[in-house]
Each structure stands twice: as C-alpha cells, then as structure tokens.
Amino acid sequence: MNTANPLPQACATARVIEALAHTHLYDCYQCGKCTAGCPMAAQMDIAPNRLIRLLQLGRGREALDAQSIWQCVSCQTCATRCPKSVNCAGIMDALRQLSMEEGRVSPAQRRVMLFQKAFLDNIRRNGRLHELELIVQFKLAGFMHDRRFSLLFKDATLAPKLNKRKKLHLRGKKVRDRAVLRRIFARSMDHS
Template identity: 40%
Template sequence: MNEVMDEVVLEPNYDATKRILALSGIQPELCYQCRKCTSGCPLTFAMDYYPDQIVRYLLLGLEDKVLSSATIWVCSSCETCTTRCPNDIDIAGLMDYLKQQAHAKGLVDPRQNLTYAFHKAFLEDIARRGRVFETGLMQRYMLSSGAWKAKLADGTLWDEIRLGVALWSRGRLPLRPRGVRHLAEVQRLFAKPTQCREKKDTSASL
C-alpha cells in the first residue's frame, strides 16, 4: 500500500538574509548552490547539514533550523569554503555570525554542546585576564560542560590528571594566572557595540 505524503512547498524568504547583510555585510543571497563549499569542507562527516544546505535554509527563511544545527559549531573556520566560493561569499564568517546569534538567543546549552562550552570558557578567560590560564580554563570547561562525568566513567579523567601533573612538574602548566599589561584594551574588544557607540558619542561631544 502506497502512503500518500503531503508536500510542503517552501517559498524564498529573505528576511534572515537581509538581517545578515545589515549586521555582518555577508550576502548569502549570492549563492547559486554550486556546492564547492561542501565539496571542499574537511568536516562534513561530523555535520548534520552541509554548508550549502545551511545557506539554502537561510534563503528559505528557516533561520531557527540553522541556529539549532550542529554544523555551525562543527565549523573550524578554516576558510576553505570562503576561498572556494566563486561568488566570494564569506561562508566561514557566516558560520561565526550564526554562532553569535545562537548564543544571543539562548539556543545553546553548554552541557549539550561541548564545542560551545569550550568556546565560552576560552573567551571568558581572555575577557577576564587578557590571556588564557590553561589550568583554570580546563577546570571551568569540565564543570560547565559536565564532560568530567563521562571521563570519570571511562577512566580517561585520571589519565588527564596525570598528564597535568607531568606538565606542571616540567614547568609547562602554571598554577597561578597571569594577566596582560593593558587589560583595558583587550576588554574593550568584548564591549557591546552599543556601549562602543555611546563612548564615541560622548567623546565627540566633549
């Protein structure tokens, strides 16, 4: 018996791509689906949607589907896709933009996304001190992601602790964090755009 399935007709919806152009300067609408980005990407084996599919979904207005995908976090920003694109679409930059939007909308859970958990812990460390403190970084990553539970269960946690002790004994893993001389300059990079504009307006009026 043949099952009759309802067909869903999707029409182009450029609301998402217009926002992307306004906020990032990237134009997904230039894509004509040659798939060179996907054929050159070294990480498609770990993606739920290929890069060309991500762009296609955006052109169809399926932004929530894209922001909830694993692909945008699997992307390593190697820029192979950007280099191969015949229409010069910054696809790697697009993936970065989508990560930012997923974070801003609260669609990512550190305990469900280890890449996001590490990314978040890394940037928080930079914002706090201006440089990474490896010992503290790994502790925060393990706790925020819950990865320590899986490593404890399979025994690899003890291997990593032994490795950490070995690195510390050779002076390769400091126990005390160090900052940078001009921390305020680094922290300004993490300021929200609205805050930056307010500072510019204030200085201009003085």
C-alpha cells in the first residue's frame, strides 16, 4: 500500500489522523462516494471527501476547524461504501478527538462536544449512564457556553411524559467498583 507522503512537514496532522483511525488517507482518490451517501452532507460546511483532501494537502487545520466533523452522526455509511476501504467514519472520530484536544472546536458545534464530554464524565463516575444526571449536566454546560435559557428548559415538558410511561428513573444503577472506571479513564487518556 502506497502511503508515501509528498509534503512531509505540512502533513503532520494527516499522520496523526491516520494513526488514530488506522487507515490510509492517501488511498482516497476523491470519487466522492462517501459524501454522496452521507445523510448530513447537505448541511455540512466541508463535506467528508473534502475533509480528506484537505488532510492530504497538509491543510489539516481547516479540517479540524470544520463544523462538519461535529455534524457527523457516525452512521458508518461513508466507510462502508468507500471503494478504497478508507475508514472515513474513523477519520471523523480522529478529527473530533484532535479538534477537542487542541481546543479548536467550532463555537457553533460546541454543544455537541459538550454533550459527548458530559456523557463520558457520567460513565467515568457511575460506570453506567445515568440519563437524568446527564441531561442536567449537559444542560448546565450548554447554558454556561451560550446562555440560552430557551435551550436550558426546552425538554422540561418531557419529564412528566416519561414519568407517565415509567421511563424516568431518578436513581441510576451504578456499578459496585467505580474506582476501576477512574483508573481505566486515566490510563486511556494518558498520552505518554
């Protein structure tokens, strides 16, 4: 497999993405099939095939700043249909991880990142997701970000409807050994 890099210095981001996504970015020959099947492409600022092209050209920063990496719904259609087996969905994951780690998340998409962070924080503490706690945590983080009261209280009317269907659980079932979760998280996030 030829992954010879024509621009070794400028393509540092591409190398990191390849390692994180276990894929060969330079195999992409821009057929556009990923974008053709993407359910979010019509709303995206930079479509999947163009993100890959930016990475190939050493313009990784533009890819990391893109809104589209946070609009992606991880449906795996792009990677499934790629004739060159480029793991496009994995590239989206890798771009998100790097974008967050480097503090480059597009302000318009920050809520999505805050949700994923709140989700991880929730399972780090409980071992299993506690939905009600996640909602409160995410709503507060979102409010601190954009101060929009409308979003803070938007889903409040859902609570009685869930309760009526016995779907609202005030207390989550936690795992007994929660200390091991903190150790797993610490080891996984340690980059050394």
